[in-house]
Amino acid sequence: MPINLPKPVDAYFAADRGDSEAVAQCFAENAVVKDEGHTYQGLSAIKQWKTDTSKKYIYTSEPFACEDKDGKTIVTSRVTGNFPGSPVDLQYFFSVEGDKIVSLEITL
Numbered sequence: 001m002p003i004n005l006p007k008p009v010d011a012y013f014a015a016d017r018g019d020s021e022a023v024a025q026c027f028a029e030n031a032v033v034k035d036e037g038h039t040y041q042g043l044s045a046i047k048q049w050k051t052d053t054s055k056k057y058i059y060t061s062e063p064f065a066c067e068d069k070d071g072k073t074i075v076t077s078r079v080t081g082n083f084p085g086s087p088v089d090l091q092y093f094f095s096v097e098g099d100k101i102v103s104l105e106i107t108l
Contacts, residue, residue, distance in 0.1 A: 003063060003065065003066050004066070006073055006096055008026060008094070008096045008099055008101050009066075009073055009075060009092075009094050009096065009101070011026050012094070012101060012104075013063055013075075013077070016050075016061055017060075019050075019054075020047045020048075020050035020051040020054065023046070023047070024046050024047040024050065026100070026101050027046050027100060027102075027104075028097060028100040028101065029042070030042055030102075031043070031046060031100070031101055031102050031103060031104070032103045032104075033045075033049055033103070033104045033106075034103075034104070034105040034106070035049065035053075035104075035105075035106045036106075057081050057082060058082050059079055059081025059082070059083065059086075060079070060080050060081065061077045061078070061079045061090075062078045062079075062080075063075050063076070063077040064076060064077065064078060071095065072095055073093075073094040073095075073096060074091055074092070074093055074094075075091070076090070076091050077089070077090055077092060088108065089108075090107065090108060091106070091107050091108070092104060092105075092106050093105040093106075093107070
């Protein structure tokens with residue numbers, strides 16, 4: 001069953017199936033991403049993070065839950081791929097300003 005995601009968040013998950021440039025375009029200039037114990041700030045760092053992740057893993061991400069809490073949009077997504085523990089449900093904590101993501105933290 002499809003879920004309704006805020007436009008910038010929906011754009012992120014759609015872009016995540018494509019390339020790192022498309023993913024980077026979802027973020028504000030000085031956005032921050034936290035994933036796998038690392039922090040990436042700014043569009044070039046976010047683009048590199050996505051490029052490196054795409055080389056390291058082949059995966060699909062299927063969002064199935066979304067809630068707004070404390071000013072963040074929290075999406076839970078089933079991620080299946082060639083990594084240890086697959087499949088896993090990850091939580092994506094998005095902060096959005098206007099039509100851009102300003103921060104994203106991905107956790108188990």
